[in-house]
Amino acid sequence: MSASQTATLPAATRRWQLPATPEQWLVWVCVAIPTLALILFFGYPLLTIFWQSFVQFDGTLGLDNYASITSTPGLITAGINSLAISVSTTVVCLALGFPMAYALERCAIAGKPWVRLSLLLPLLAPSLVQGLGLLFLLGRNGLLYRWTGIEQNIYGYWGLLLSDVFYALPQAIMIIQAALRNADARYYDAATVMGATPAQQFFHITLPNCKFGLLSAGFVVFTITITDFGNAAVIAGDYRVLATEIFNQVSGQQNFGMGSVVGIILLLPALLSVYIERVASQKQFGGSSENRIPLQPAPAPWRDTVLGLVTHLCCLAIWAIIAVVVFASFVKLWPYNMTLTLANFNVNISTGYQPIWTTLYVSVAAALIGIVLLFLLAYGVRNLSGRLAKAVYLLAVLPVGVPGLVMGLSYIFTFNDPAYPLHWLYGTALLIALCNFYHYHTQGFLTMTTGMRMVPQALEEAAACLGGRARHIMGDAILPVIAPTVLAVFFFLFMRSMVTLSAVIFLVTPELNVAAVSVMHLNESGFVSQAAAFSTIIILVVSVAMLLMRALVHYARPNLTVGMN
Structure with a gap:
């Protein structure tokens, strides 16, 4: 040519x-x-x-796997439980994550490097470590029972909620921090000149500017929680969720077709939440100005004390969960023989x-x-x-x-x-x-x-x-x-x-x-x-x-x- x-x-x-x-x-x-x-x-x-979701148990193709969803009480229960635990975890993470992110970005609290280090800890271990740590602390053979005699049933909804919150909270805080960090100090200077109080600035400037960051953090937490297997495998007990249901259908019952259906059920809310999170993230950061002036936190004793206390208490809880797991690795026979030893590192399994x-x-x-x-x-x-x-x-x-x-x-x-x-x-x-x-x-x-x-x-x-x-x-x-x-x-x-x-x-x-x-x-x-x-x-x-x-x-x-x- x-x-x-x-x-x-x-x-x-x-x-x-x-x-x-x-x-x-x-x-x-x-x-x-x-x-x-x-x-x-x-x-x-x-x-x-x-x-594979159309492959029936006898190897033929059909819609029986989808039709059996409504006739499988355990599957319906697992779906409802997954939604319940994911929504609850999202609400708690946002309720705790926003004050902690605000304390790090907008307050003059002490120990910020220690807080940032604490938030990294859950990311250094498999998700099931949070569940394992809670068992060591609050389980029937946990430290709380040994010290006080108060017996707690940590298995089920409340234990899974706690473990999911501590696993997902750091990621929610990091997203909300990025949204708060995106603020322009000139808006606050203008509001101050016009006589706006700190409370008015918070509700009319801070919250509207980070609403997409909160939305993004919420959907990230929801996705992490509804798809997590580790914490559910350790601490959920009889509280069935979709993640453990997939494992039971495939590994326990060898029902690969039904396992695929459960996988698709799990895939749909995850894809939807990721899409909404992406849209929210683009709206949050797409309109930011490169010429913005960073906002410098101004000390406010009462606010800094309250938010600092909440932040440090949450960080102490994170450290307690990780530290008790490390401590238990040196205990001879938890919880009956608390003598310290290195014998546990001589792992007693064939491999x-x-x-x-x-x-x-x-x-x-x-x-x-x-x-x-x-x-x-x-x-x-x-x-x-x-x-x-x-x-x-x-x-x-x-x-x-x-x-x-x-x-x-x-x-x-x-x-x-x-x-x-x-x-x-x-x-x-x-x-x-x-x-x-x-x-x-x-x-x-x-x-x-x-x-x-x-x-x-x-x-x-x-x-x-x-x-x-x-x-x-x-x-x-x-x-x-x-x-x-x-x-x-x-x-x-x-x-x-x-x-x-x-x-x-x-x-x-x-x-x-x-x-x-x-x-x-x-x-x-x-x-x-x-x-x-x-x-x-x-x-x-x-x-x-x-x-x-x-x-x-x-x-x-x-x-x-x-x-x-």
Whole structure:
């Protein structure tokens, strides 16, 4: 085709032509490889869930699984319980999260670094550690009963509510903090000049400006709670929820079709809440001004004292839950023999410490695979335009709405099928690593995309003008700028893979186990002190990883500044 003929083609036709330069080929390769991986390890497995929901117990296709929803009292009860516990947790987290976020951003309370450290603690351990800690504190053999003789039945709704609140609260606070931090001091200065009281400023400026942040935090908490398996497995008791119902249908009754239906039921509210959260987040931060003046907190003794007391009491409760688990790991036989010992770390199971080593391997593999694919995808999307870029972006952010249990179940259906070309991955640690990566794909992709936007376009153009090829531009202009983001994404994927439970509960085998699942099995078998020991090791590894991440990112940023100057 001649150049004149090409020029007369419609724009839509020209846009789909083959790349003509090495730079264009690089962009297409960077998009194609991660997108193909997304289809193979996320898109297709998710489709199998919908297909399996029509497969009846006898292997035929039909709608019996959906028809049996109304005739299965346990399933209806689990759905109602899941909604009840999720809504309750959301209300409590917002009621506590807003005052604590306000205390950190708008008050002159003491000990803010300690508060921020306290809020990180629940993120350093599997979700079931909150339930385990509450059992050590408030259970029938807990410290409260030993000290006071007051017997509490922590199992059920109230125990699950407490454990979910302490697990989800830090994430709600971080979102509300971001909304409060987005305020412009000039609005408050103008209101003060016009004679508005602090109360009037709070109700007419603060609350309206952070309403979308509150909405976003609420739906994040709702999603976390309705899809969480760890706390429910430890402390829910007879209080059935959808997350445990999926596990019972698949592992207990081998009813994969009904398990798929429950997975879809769990998927729908999660996807809806994620969509609403995204809209709220865009409205909250989309209209913010880059020229805003940060608001400096002014001391107010009565307000700071009250909010500081609430904040520090919640932080003490978080520390108590984590600390009692660590303490129990050194107790000889909880609660009958409280002598301190290291014997619990000599884990009395057939695989010993193998689950810890497997988890380390899985976490490193997930992080390494993740940073390579996410870097390529973020670079490719940055240099694409039009509908293709929007379609790839949408596919890249979809995993955030898929609960870990549903992701793990889809991997069973997909990779346990001998007809699937990647069947050889089934039963391997690599498949668990891939499941963990795609479970947290959205967060890593959005972080990498944000870092990619920090690369000055002029820097790439200057490297190109100096004769640099695509590999030189990527190595000399892009990688040095985005290095801190790459490090942050690596450690994020590593830490989340270390503590995740729901995404891998269906993929472990007697020969291939991970640390979080081992904690659950040890607790179920009555080896509570050894379960605490495993939890302590996980917390220690993730804490070291976080400290290392902070040090490396801090080291990369000064070097980046020097290099750019």
